[in-house]
Amino acid sequence: MDGTLVGLTAFAFLILLLGLRVPIAFALAGVATIGTFVIFAFRTGTFSPDRAFRPTSSLVFSNSFDLIHSYDLSMIPLFVALGHIAYRAEITTRIYRAARVWLAAIPGGVAMASVVGCGGFSAITGSSIACASTMGRICAPEMLRMGYDKRLATASVAAGGTLGSLIPPSVLFIIYGIFTETSISSLFLAGIIPGLISLLGFLLVIWVWVLRDPSAAPVEDGVTSAKERLHAAIDAWPAMLLFVIIVGGIYGGIFTATEAAAVCVSAALLIGFAQRRLTVKSVIEALRETVIQTTSIFIIAAGAKIFVAFIALTGVAGEIVGAVQAADLNVVVLMLAIAAIYLLLGMFLDPIGIMVLTLPLLVPLVEGYGLDLIWFGVVVIKLLEIGLITPPVGLNVFVIASVVGREVPIDRIFSGIMRFLTVDVIVLALIMAFPILSLLIPNSM
Amino acid sequence: ETTLIFGEAGPNRGARAASTNWFAEKATELSGGDLKFDIQWGGALFKAGAALNGVADGVADMGTVISVYFPQEMVAYGVADLPLKNDDAWVGMRATDALMRNNAQIRQNLADKNLVYIGTFTTSAVHIGCKGTAIRSVEDIEGLKVRGVGAYGDTFKDLGANMVPMSIYDAYQGLDSGLLDCSQGYSYATAALKQQEVINSYTLLNWGQVGGLGVLMNKDAFDSLSPENQQALLTAGEGMADELGRLITADNEKAIETMKAAGVEVIELPEADREKLVETGAKYVDAWMERANGSGLDGAAILDEYRALIAQYTAERDEKGYPWTR
Amino acid sequence: MLRRIERLLVDLSILAVIGLGVMITANVLIRTLFNSGVPDTTFIVAELMVAAVILPMAATTAARAHIAVELIANQLPVRIHDGLIVFGSIFGLLALAPLIWAGWREAVHAFEAGSFFFGELHLPKWPGRVIFLVGISFCWLRLAIMVITDIRTMRAGGNLSGNHPEEAA
Numbered sequence: 001m002d003g004t005l006v007g008l009t010a011f012a013f014l015i016l017l018l019g020l021r022v023p024i025a026f027a028l029a030g031v032a033t034i035g036t037f038v039i040f041a042f043r044t045g046t047f048s049p050d051r052a053f054r055p056t057s058s059l060v061f062s063n064s065f066d067l068i069h070s071y072d073l074s075m076i077p078l079f080v081a082l083g084h085i086a087y088r089a090e091i092t093t094r095i096y097r098a099a100r101v102w103l104a105a106i107p108g109g110v111a112m113a114s115v116v117g118c119g120g121f122s123a124i125t126g127s128s129i130a131c132a133s134t135m136g137r138i139c140a141p142e143m144l145r146m147g148y149d150k151r152l153a154t155a156s157v158a159a160g161g162t163l164g165s166l167i168p169p170s171v172l173f174i175i176y177g178i179f180t181e182t183s184i185s186s187l188f189l190a191g192i193i194p195g196l197i198s199l200l201g202f203l204l205v206i207w208v209w210v211l212r213d214p215s216a217a218p219v220e221d222g223v224t225s226a227k228e229r230l231h232a233a234i235d236a237w238p239a240m241l242l243f244v245i246i247v248g249g250i251y252g253g254i255f256t257a258t259e260a261a262a263v264c265v266s267a268a269l270l271i272g273f274a275q276r277r278l279t280v281k282s283v284i285e286a287l288r289e290t291v292i293q294t295t296s297i298f299i300i301a302a303g304a305k306i307f308v309a310f311i312a313l314t315g316v317a318g319e320i321v322g323a324v325q326a327a328d329l330n331v332v333v334l335m336l337a338i339a340a341i342y343l344l345l346g347m348f349l350d351p352i353g354i355m356v357l358t359l360p361l362l363v364p365l366v367e368g369y370g371l372d373l374i375w376f377g378v379v380v381i382k383l384l385e386i387g388l389i390t391p392p393v394g395l396n397v398f399v400i401a402s403v404v405g406r407e408v409p410i411d412r413i414f415s416g417i418m419r420f421l422t423v424d425v426i427v428l429a430l431i432m433a434f435p436i437l438s439l440l441i442p443n444s445m
Numbered sequence: 446e447t448t449l450i451f452g453e454a455g456p457n458r459g460a461r462a463a464s465t466n467w468f469a470e471k472a473t474e475l476s477g478g479d480l481k482f483d484i485q486w487g488g489a490l491f492k493a494g495a496a497l498n499g500v501a502d503g504v505a506d507m508g509t510v511i512s513v514y515f516p517q518e519m520v521a522y523g524v525a526d527l528p529l530k531n532d533d534a535w536v537g538m539r540a541t542d543a544l545m546r547n548n549a550q551i552r553q554n555l556a557d558k559n560l561v562y563i564g565t566f567t568t569s570a571v572h573i574g575c576k577g578t579a580i581r582s583v584e585d586i587e588g589l590k591v592r593g594v595g596a597y598g599d600t601f602k603d604l605g606a607n608m609v610p611m612s613i614y615d616a617y618q619g620l621d622s623g624l625l626d627c628s629q630g631y632s633y634a635t636a637a638l639k640q641q642e643v644i645n646s647y648t649l650l651n652w653g654q655v656g657g658l659g660v661l662m663n664k665d666a667f668d669s670l671s672p673e674n675q676q677a678l679l680t681a682g683e684g685m686a687d688e689l690g691r692l693i694t695a696d697n698e699k700a701i702e703t704m705k706a707a708g709v710e711v712i713e714l715p716e717a718d719r720e721k722l723v724e725t726g727a728k729y730v731d732a733w734m735e736r737a738n739g740s741g742l743d744g745a746a747i748l749d750e751y752r753a754l755i756a757q758y759t760a761e762r763d764e765k766g767y768p769w770t771r
Numbered sequence: 772m773l774r775r776i777e778r779l780l781v782d783l784s785i786l787a788v789i790g791l792g793v794m795i796t797a798n799v800l801i802r803t804l805f806n807s808g809v810p811d812t813t814f815i816v817a818e819l820m821v822a823a824v825i826l827p828m829a830a831t832t833a834a835r836a837h838i839a840v841e842l843i844a845n846q847l848p849v850r851i852h853d854g855l856i857v858f859g860s861i862f863g864l865l866a867l868a869p870l871i872w873a874g875w876r877e878a879v880h881a882f883e884a885g886s887f888f889f890g891e892l893h894l895p896k897w898p899g900r901v902i903f904l905v906g907i908s909f910c911w912l913r914l915a916i917m918v919i920t921d922i923r924t925m926r927a928g929g930n931l932s933g934n935h936p937e938e939a940a
């Protein structure tokens with residue numbers, strides 16, 4: 001049975017099931033399992049299901065289990081916990097009070113501060129999902145409380161989270177570097193300008209949004225005195241301290257980004273108990289929310305991982321790349337085709353899965369065209385980041401959705417995301433059209 | 446015509462990938478074009494930790510299995526990971542290949558797990574790169590923050606190093622930020638991971654290698670092939686040692702040059718210190734033997750056979766040179 | 772009864788998250804202060820991750836916290852929307868069944884083979900696999916019960932998408 005046909009049919013079924021409101025994790029895992037079974041059952045040409053049980057079972061188990069059974073990903077539940085604990089310890093309220101007092105005059109100032117905060121946080125931790133997890137819990141509810149438009153409050157944080165991989169350090173760049181034998185430090189440097197342009201783009205979206213609809217971001221009336229500002233800033237010290245711990249610890253070589261999550265949770269607990277704002281009961285409640293949220297995100301990622309393995313088995317990625325290669329396109333059309341492939345896969349799959357599926361096939365092709373692999377890396381990472389916020393499967397959006405709960409439905413968040421996506425596409429076009437934006441810093445080092 | 450699915454957890458770059466591709470092409474050629482390969486790189490089908498069951502259950506027909514991930518199931522293969530003063534990539538691979546291929550006990554042990562041995566890789570000799578410090582003697586190891594693997598890491602710890610848990614991908618960042626002083630590695634990988642950008646010394650330990658990794662095949666899939674095709678796979682698998690030996694030796698030399706060009710000081714550990722490493726690591730050889738005995742193998746016999754094979758291939762190398770220089 | 776088990780599983784998951792935090796923080800402190808470390812942190816953390824992530828699956832299901840695309844469903848009449856919710860649960864039963872079987876196979880295999888992690892403590896591989904099996908199995912059970920009660924609710928003329936009878940129970 002033709003693998004490509006099975007792969008494309010599976011994609012069609014996946015879209016259908018998602019449209020029918022089947023939970024995303026079940027849709028991904030179920031379709032991938034059935035597809036895998038079909039492929040193994042037809043491997044010898046005739047239908048022999050008895051040969052398919054063992055390999056199918058082994059594939060679905062190892063891909064879901066190994067994703068979860070991970071030291072590195074322990075960062076995610078811990079950063080989720082940090083968000084919940086900091087919220088209950090009133091650390092987040094205080095930093096928002098400070099932001100409100102300081103940025104009162106700027107329309108949408110708090111949303112902009114959230115995006116910048118996200119940029120900073122994800123820059124440091126290198127993980128977009130971890131960023132959305134923590135900052136989502138910290139920023140979105142506070143903005144909602146301040147009367148921000150629900151779409152703006154949630155979408156700005158989901159989009160801000162995608163800055164994680166372009167701004168160094170970044171796990172995705174490291175994996176790309178290994179697959180292409182390019183310099184990881186050059187890749188890190190190459191991501192800086194495109195990362196900052198993306199950040200500016202997001203700020204611009206917020207600015208225009210609020211300019212056209214001032215009610216989307218209520219402005220505090222009344223002028224605050226210098227004394228009030230100072231007090232608000234001093235009151236926000238626990239958040240500053242956490243920030244100093246993360247930055248100092250990682251760049252000072254005291255702990256890794258993974259370990260930073262645990263250290264920050266411990267520090268937030270210490271501060272919260274010392275200030276008598278936390279009780280054992282409230283911590284347990286925070287952790288209860290943490291584990292439910294973590295589970296709903298991880299099982300989607302596990303489902304996507306099974307789907308990646310299934311797609312690898314179908315060979316559909318190879319077929320598509322082969323078709324692109326055979327078409328002997330000119331370089332502009334080639335890059336557009338590659339962007340289309342990544343955007344399409346990014347609708348459903350996770351960034352690392354997409355890299356593993358595509359890079360072994362695409363890199364030789366791109367090299368054949370004499371394109372710069374550092375620049376291509378920046379393009380790929382930007383495309384993968386966009387995939388984190390495109391419907392129907394946008395992990396960053398789901399993270400925010402699981403924080404705000406039923407208050408803001410997912411399609412509302414996606415509707416807000418559309419404005420950020422528009423700018424993302426423009427930024428992507430700039431990065432693709434002007435390689436100098438990526439290569440300026442690495443080439444001048 | 447049969448297409449065999451090959452699962453590989455590593456990227457499609459570097460010496461091991463080149464050797465895997467060589468194997469696939471050789472097997473295709475030897476089978477008269479009858480055998481084709483669909484190589485899945487980067488753990489697209491299964492990660493390294495799931496490779497053994499992945500191959501045994503037939504997720505892939507064959508794949509790269511790294512013994513360190515399966516210390517119980519792959520205990521026999523683990524003999525090639527021991528700190529045995531076994532630092533020549535080609536000698537190590539030849540000895541490991543001969544052991545795995547011909548030892549009846551090991552073959553039966555693999556067959557019980559629905560596996561057939563096809564061919565061997567090695568990481569090549571274990572060395573160590575450091576930032577802001579240099580290991581010039583065994584005494585220098587004390588107090589350093591080190592990322593290490595297997596019995597080598599255990600020995601560093603016994604010598605007073607402070608082990609930092611970290612994946613090989615994070616080592617670059619760990620060295621850069623100062624969280625790590627040193628990271629255990631092997632020359633071509635150290636260069637491929639661009640660690641010369643963050644280290645300033647690289648000490649050649651000439652101590653041992655991580656050699657317990659190679660290609661295993663699903664036994665049902667193997668048995669379903671014609672005898673000619675089976676032979677094609679076995680012959681191509683046996684040839685991997687020579688091919689990877691050639692590639693890795695060249696790559697390692699090139700890597701050392703790359704490091705030197707990047708300003709990294711390359712240090713040769715004195716012979717007396719090397720002996721101390723071997724001595725300190727000896728208890729891990731004993732521990733391995735106990736584990737082998739515990740799983741129904743004759744640990745001492747395997748170790749003796751392996752040592753004899755190392756001696757045999759060392760002599761062959763000294764006498765005739767490497768196959769690609771003959 | 773099932774509700775109490777679910778609560779227990781969530782509590783165990785919370786303990787696992789606490790364990791993650793304590794273990795990693797301790798490792799950092801011991802390294803920084805005493806230049807030493809907790810043995811096999813990476814393996815213990817990975818095993819705890821399975822508990823943290825998989826054990827609350829049944830409770831997540833009971834709380835209807837699985838993420839789905841509601842865009843189209845929300846435009847449809849309530850009866851059809853509720854029908855889709857039940858269909859989603861039935862599909863979930865189908866999707867999870869192979870994982871239960873696979874989890875069972877792997878747990879038994881890891882136990883029988885005596886598989887362990889190559890660290891200082893030679894920690895066995897079976898606990899994480901058993902936890903995985905337990906978490907998925909209870910999720911399946913909860914889904915099955917939800918399918919039955921949801922169909923009953925719909926037959927009695929109630930609706931699923933508005934209020935959450937499950938949580939009130």
Ligand code: NA
Nearest residue numbers: 123126167169
């Ligand atoms: Na980053």
Ligand code: NA
Nearest residue numbers: 346347387393
């Ligand atoms: Na997406």
